[in-house]
Amino acid sequence: xxxxxxxxxxxxxxxxxxxxxxxxxxxxxxxxxxxxxxxxxxxxxxxxxxxxxxxxxxxxxxxxxxxxxxxxxxxxxxxxxxxxxxxxxxxxxxxxxxxxxxxxxxxxxxxxxxxxxxxxxxxxxxxxxxxxxxxxxxxxxxxxxxxxxxxxxxxxxxxxxxxxxxxxxxxxxxxxxxxxxxxxxxxxxxxxxxx
Amino acid sequence: xxxxxxxxxxxxxxxxxxxxxxxxxxxxxxxxxxxxxxxxxxxxxxxxxxxxxxxxxxxxxxxxxxxxxxxxxxxxxxxxxxxxxxxx
Numbered sequence: 001x002x003x004x005x006x007x008x009x010x011x012x013x014x015x016x017x018x019x020x021x022x023x024x025x026x027x028x029x030x031x032x033x034x035x036x037x038x039x040x041x042x043x044x045x046x047x048x049x050x051x052x053x054x055x056x057x058x059x060x061x062x063x064x065x066x067x068x069x070x071x072x073x074x075x076x077x078x079x080x081x082x083x084x085x086x087x088x089x090x091x092x093x094x095x096x097x098x099x100x101x102x103x104x105x106x107x108x109x110x111x112x113x114x115x116x117x118x119x120x121x122x123x124x125x126x127x128x129x130x131x132x133x134x135x136x137x138x139x140x141x142x143x144x145x146x147x148x149x150x151x152x153x154x155x156x157x158x159x160x161x162x163x164x165x166x167x168x169x170x171x172x173x174x175x176x177x178x179x180x181x182x183x184x185x186x187x188x189x190x191x192x193x194x195x
Numbered sequence: 196x197x198x199x200x201x202x203x204x205x206x207x208x209x210x211x212x213x214x215x216x217x218x219x220x221x222x223x224x225x226x227x228x229x230x231x232x233x234x235x236x237x238x239x240x241x242x243x244x245x246x247x248x249x250x251x252x253x254x255x256x257x258x259x260x261x262x263x264x265x266x267x268x269x270x271x272x273x274x275x276x277x278x279x280x281x282x283x
Binding site (some may be wrong): 010011013014017020021022023025026029035039042043046047050051068098100101102103104105106107109110114115117120121125126127128131139143144146164166167168171172174175178181182 | 201204205207208209211214231232234235236237238240242243244245246247248249250251252253254255256259260262263264266267270272273
């Protein structure tokens, strides 16, 4: 399809990007923490993908290429707006510390149906957007966009070892924050009539 | 070798990714067999990763798609196909 677009069937670009609209938007929103900025950044990322389509190399996945463009667009906007509250993009991350998980004695699985509830979606959104930027980035690339460790390292310009350390910490931060909230809400609120 | 809970916590992410060395994997699995706290940490982390990766967590704003494609259409009219810049 990309060859066809480049040969002049530009309208096919609409179909090419449709499967990635949600993914690009949610990534921009998680990074920028503002719906209007996220929509604008997502649009700009797609426009840049269109303008630079000839630069796309078939050896990488189109989705991975698009994710990298989105990440760069969001980073650029964050730099311009200086809205990073926790740390600068250029600051060396503190990867030496440890993040302890929330201690639980048992875990009753929260089924995906729980996501039909706005309060659960909000809880998850908030936990992701509250992560410090370096951990949010790696979490989004690896666990949401499902990039490989190597692809994530390349997109972020960091080593594979750093990807692993940051990802571990991001996951532990999310577990620490979300597990007690979800566990507490689940039995008391009786979201599910069969419980 | 017996490992303690804190040691297991450091390996949760690697365990979930199937990235532990065989010896580490065996130690972690042995620990998980008898430690309900570490098992609950592992299960909750896995569950949270499944939930947060679900596309329903971040919904597209109403009209997002229409606005995006209208803007793209405008761009396509502005840039003739032959003049899509060569970036390589």
